[in-house]
Amino acid sequence: MxxxxxxxxxxxxxxxxxxxxxxxxxxxxxxxxxxxxxxxxxxxxxxxxxxxxxxxxxxxxxxxxxxxxxxxxxxxxxxxxxxxxxxxxxxxxxxxxxxxxxxxxxxxxxxxxxxxxxxxxxxxxxSHEDESLVMARHLAALGCRRVAVAYDTSPIGTRHLKYLEDEARILGLAVIAREGLLPVADEAGEAATALLEAEPDGIAYLGLGVSAPAVARGLADAGWYGPSIMNTAGLRGYHGDFARICEGWFYIDVHSDDxxxxxxxxxxxxxxxxxxxxxxxxxxxxxxxxxxxxxxxxxxxxxxxxxxxxxxxxxxxxxxxxxxxxxxxxxxxxxxxxxxxxxxxxxxxxxxxxx
Known part of the structure; x- marks a missing residue:
């Protein structure tokens, strides 16, 4: 050797x-x-x-x-x-x-x-595939039936969206609105307004996470207080102001207290x-x-x-x-x-x- x-x-x-x-x-x-x-x-x-x-x-x-x-x-x-x-x-x-x-x-x-x-x-x-399944099941467990989705227009965001929609159909969830964002977007007010006009009872964000704070701010400014969930983009909350901006959001992590x-x-x-x-x-x-x-x-x-x-x-x-x-x-x-x-x-x- x-x-x-x-x-x-x-x-x-x-x-x-x-x-x-x-x-x-x-x-x-x-x-x-x-x-x-x-x-x-x-x-x-x-x-x-x-x-x-x-x-x-x-x-x-x-x-x-x-x-x-x-x-x-x-x-x-x-x-x-x-x-x-x-x-x-x-x-x-x-x-x-x-x-x-x-x-x-x-x-x-x-x-x-x-x-x-x-x-x-x-x-x-x-996982673009596994996370989306877990997210859809969590929204269903919360009683959501009408879900609106903000997603990055990238391989990450679109792959997540496909698997979320597939699992939603199985669970009887309706994905009633979709708004695509640039993965590096720092403003999402119009997208947030469009999502809420569909009258969802749950919101999902799918992407790398750079644009997630913009989505969270846009929804908060529009008065949204319902269930919101994102994929492992939420791991960004361990740094900077992300956690404060995304207060109350559920997300997928890779560690458990047990x-x-x-x-x-x-x-x-x-x-x-x-x-x-x-x-x-x-x-x-x-x-x-x-x-x-x-x-x-x-x-x-x-x-x-x-x-x-x-x-x-x-x-x-x-x-x-x-x-x-x-x-x-x-x-x-x-x-x-x-x-x-x-x-x-x-x-x-x-x-x-x-x-």
């Missing part, structure tokens, strides 16, 4: 190649990968020296698909045996054919279920509950990478692909208690079980909603 093994990290949420003065890079998960690799090294399961190689490209919706492709090709040229990223669904769809063409095992941590293949593995930080693995991590790290979502995601993604490398027969790209397929039945920090982490032959979705959790923003805090 080689003395040094290169693992690529593709960051599609940054338009710079150097961290700021605090050392922070938006969307960087390097620390979690190194943490889990260190654990397996201490256990004697991984002896090779692992070098993390970075590539940055501001992807969709703020940037371009070309930037993501260039970043992926940069890592390929560095001779990495594994790539981690992208994190945004639209960009994961861009990277998937590249992974298949170049035969580089890749783990995206996005919501695009279509971003899977022989070489493209998915760590589902949300997850024993997550509780143990929070205690070990002496971390506040506000960091639970980030810790759950980082731990699980880092563990997939470390276990895939440790289980590889060799550090060729084919060896690492086979190693990832052997990662099975690990307790996940994400999801409800009992959620499992792993892959398999023709199984490219990492999380198995009830990995999506309905939560609500109340008073600036995320609170779990009883299932």
């Amino acid at each position: 080689p003395a040094s093994v290169k693992v690529g990290v593709l960051n599609d949420m940054a338009d710079f190649s150097e961290p700021d003065v605090t050392g922070a890079v938006p969307g960087d998960i390097t620390g979690w990968i190194e943490r889990e690799i260190g654990r397996l090294r201490d256990a004697g399961r991984l002896s090779a020296e692992i070098e993390i190689v970075h590539a940055y490209g501001l992807g969709l919706p703020s940037g371009t698909a070309e930037a993501v492709e260039n970043a992926y090709r940069q890592l390929a040229g560095e001779g990495v045996c594994l790539i981690v990223g992208p994190a945004i669904g639209d960009n994961a769809l861009v990277a998937t054919p590249l992974a298949e063409q170049m035969r580089i095992p890749t783990i995206n941590w996005a919501g695009a279920e279509r971003a899977r293949g022989r070489y493209m593995f998915q760590h589902q930080v949300g 997850n024993a693995t997550l509780r143990a991590l929070l205690e070990e790290m002496e971390a506040p509950r506000q960091q639970a979502a980030a810790i759950a995601k980082g731990h699980d993604l880092g563990r997939l990478v470390a276990e895939g490398l440790a289980r590889a027969g060799d550090f060729s790209r084919e060896g690492v692909r086979l190693g990832l397929e052997q990662v099975k039945w690990l307790a996940a920090a994400e999801g409800h208690e009992g959620t499992m982490l792993g892959f398999g032959i023709q199984d490219r979705g990492a999380l198995h079980g009830r990995y999506l959790v309905v939560r609500q923003w109340l008073g600036g805090e995320s609170r779990e909603v009883a299932a």
